[in-house]
Structures are given as C-alpha cells and as structure tokens.
Amino acid sequence: MGVASGLRRHIEPCPLFFDRADGAYFFDADGHRLLDYTLGWGPLILGNNHPAINAAIERQLTRGYAYGAQHWGEIELAERMVRVLPGVERVVFSNTGTEAVQVALRLARAYTQRTKIIKFEGHYHGWLNNVLVSYRLKPGDPCGPLPACGGQPPSEFAETLVLPWNDLPAVDETFRQFPGQIAAVLTEPILANGGSCLPDDGYLRGLVETCRTHGAVSIFDEVITGFRIALGGAREFFGVGPDLSVYGKALAAGFTLSAVGGKAALFEVLQDGRTIHAGTYNGNPISLAAARATIDALAAPGVFDELEAHGSAVRAALEAEASRRGVPLLTTGCGSVFSAHFGLLRAPRNYRETLRADMQRYGRFRLAMLRRGVHLLPDGRWYVGAAHGEAELAAVRAAIGPALAEVAA
Numbered sequence: 001m002g003v004a005s006g007l008r009r010h011i012e013p014c015p016l017f018f019d020r021a022d023g024a025y026f027f028d029a030d031g032h033r034l035l036d037y038t039l040g041w042g043p044l045i046l047g048n049n050h051p052a053i054n055a056a057i058e059r060q061l062t063r064g065y066a067y068g069a070q071h072w073g074e075i076e077l078a079e080r081m082v083r084v085l086p087g088v089e090r091v092v093f094s095n096t097g098t099e100a101v102q103v104a105l106r107l108a109r110a111y112t113q114r115t116k117i118i119k120f121e122g123h124y125h126g127w128l129n130n131v132l133v134s135y136r137l138k139p140g141d142p143c144g145p146l147p148a149c150g151g152q153p154p155s156e157f158a159e160t161l162v163l164p165w166n167d168l169p170a171v172d173e174t175f176r177q178f179p180g181q182i183a184a185v186l187t188e189p190i191l192a193n194g195g196s197c198l199p200d201d202g203y204l205r206g207l208v209e210t211c212r213t214h215g216a217v218s219i220f221d222e223v224i225t226g227f228r229i230a231l232g233g234a235r236e237f238f239g240v241g242p243d244l245s246v247y248g249k250a251l252a253a254g255f256t257l258s259a260v261g262g263k264a265a266l267f268e269v270l271q272d273g274r275t276i277h278a279g280t281y282n283g284n285p286i287s288l289a290a291a292r293a294t295i296d297a298l299a300a301p302g303v304f305d306e307l308e309a310h311g312s313a314v315r316a317a318l319e320a321e322a323s324r325r326g327v328p329l330l331t332t333g334c335g336s337v338f339s340a341h342f343g344l345l346r347a348p349r350n351y352r353e354t355l356r357a358d359m360q361r362y363g364r365f366r367l368a369m370l371r372r373g374v375h376l377l378p379d380g381r382w383y384v385g386a387a388h389g390e391a392e393l394a395a396v397r398a399a400i401g402p403a404l405a406e407v408a409a
C-alpha cells in the first residue's frame, strides 16, 4: 500500500513522496519545490531545519539517545510547561497523541473510579478503539458510537458515549441518564479535525462546569491547539481551565512527543500507584530537547500575533477571491489552523453541519493549488507556521485566484 498512516492512503493524485524539507518548503521525489501548508499534519509550527531545534538536538546527541530513566531534560521541560500552560500543575510524557489521550482517560478513570466517557461526533483522538468512533459520518447516520473502520470490536467502545458538539443540554442530560458512571468528557477545544468549528461563547466553560457538577474529569485534547493557537493553547486562548489537557504535535515541533498536563490531584493516582503509565520511550531525551527549544522559540515576543496575521491574510484572500468569482466559500477556525468550506453559507457549529460542504470541489481546488506549487491537506484544513513569512504570503495569494478560477465552473 506504500503509506505509513491509513489517513494518507487516498490522497489525490497519489500520496506524494518527499525527499527533504526546509523552512516552509517540501521537496518531492520528482524534484518539485512545494510551499507547505500541511506542516506534516500540524507539528511543524517552526518549519523544518530550524537552527535552534537543530542545535538543541545536536547537543543532546552527544549526551545520550535514550536513558529509560529520569533526567534533567524532563524537569526542565516540565517546568516550562507548568509556566506557560495556565492551570497546569503536573505533566507526564508519552510519545504520540494517541497514547497521551489514553493516559488522560486512564487517570480520569482511576481518579473517579468510573468507567464511561463522553466524546463528540467528528472529534479525532487517535486511532485506538475506545475513541475512534463516530469520527467520519454520513448525513443519515445515528448519533451513537459507530466504529470508523473494520477490526473494532463493539466491546472496546461499549463505555464510550457519543454526543453532538456545542450542545450543553445534551451533555447535562447524559450525565443525568448515567448518574455516577461517567469518568470523563473528552473534547477538542476547536473542532480542528472536523472543519475547524469554533466553540460557542461559553460552551467550553459550561462543559468544564458540568463535569465539575457531576464529579467527572474534563479533558481538552489539545494535540492540535496546544502550542499553536497560543503559547498556553486553548487554556490561554479561551481562558478556560479543564482538569486535564493532552498535548502532542507542535509541542516538539516535529519530533515524537506527547504529554498530559493538569491539576495535581489527578496525578496522585500515579504517584500512589493506583494506576500505571508506562513506555520505553517516555521522556525520550532527543524529543524533550526539541520541545524545550520549541517552547523557548515560541515564547519570543510576537510569534503568535504573526501566526494569526498570516492565517487571517490567507483566509481573507481565499474568501475575497472566491466572492469575486461568485464561488460560495467560507473559512472557519483561527489564524494558525483553519478550514476552507465550499458551498456553506454560514460557519458550521459542529461536525454534522460540515457535511453539507462540497468536498469534491475542495479536492479539485487542492489539486489546482498543488499544480501551482502549494501543498494542502485533503480535508480542507490549513496549518500556518512561523516559517510562513511575507514571501510565502505573496506566493500563496498568487496561487489562490487562478486555482479558484479553475474550480469556479
């Protein structure tokens, strides 16, 4: 099949092979230089070949690849995370977002001694059976835990309840239906995997408060939003503090690292041995060196303002050029991660509302952009990073108009 992740399998015209990458550019095996707005599906917040990250890794390379034991690098990263993530008092490290989501659920279940979890339609929390449900739906599908692929035994998602997003009464009602049984509510704070829908005003705060009222743990899956929409992720951006947050992707800017952070009380179940979190590569010193350099680079003044400005300028160009050609197109999300939707007349509030978008036209647009040297994800999502500067903005603007003209008919 030739792809390392099933989600890369059906990419048109064919899954591209890359030879190398530098800054905001990927170079494919045929020698094309592509301006990249995929950022490797999100992690490359600083682009490729970043001098500070390279230097940090080179330093670590001579000091050891893996210890399988505690080291200063863990403490130095944990201290940085606690400093920049509002309300985060403790952190533990894992490797992928998929794993760290499971760590958060394990902590929540051990802490509450309950088993059920709530997740929402269209939200992606990794590829394991208990959360890979109701991820990609068809319009008539019922609301309930539907497996996303073969090989998912129903027993493995029997404790997962699925609800529509941005609907607080549905959450409250479910807590009343299953009193004392729900351990956690798991949500992406911006529905980046399902059309970059934004939470309604007060929704995230309401979710956290509803969890508190019913003795459950609130978990923000910040694998995309963390270290991207603000240095403090959704906690800072929305001013809301859940019990736990899950980090990955941009945390180590392209190196394999994930983490769970949150209230100290939740981590006591690990400290006193009520539960276990394990992994040969947990706290890998190379990835941790990359993460420390990433946070230091992201903490420089103005970084997030520039990300926001660049993304807003690209969104404005997309909407203006589309409107000039009579093509219905709108964008949702924020500057550093947003989605473009053909055919929608108002911003979708949840995953079901994104299903009305014309993805075939988006597919044609994506290919038209690729022919003009701009590399985009197939699902309408755009990632903006610090390597996107003025030259890249000019290049992407120059491609957008003609690409839209091609798909206007």
Ligand SMILES: Cc1ncc(COP(=O)(O)O)c(C=O)c1O
Pocket (backbone or CB within 6 Å): 041, 095, 096, 097, 098, 099, 101, 124, 125, 126, 127, 188, 193, 221, 222, 223, 224, 248, 249
């Ligand atoms: C919100 C969210 N959670 C979890 C994951 C899983 O992370 P990983 O692919 O590192 O396992 C992803 C991956 O795209 C994600 O977007």
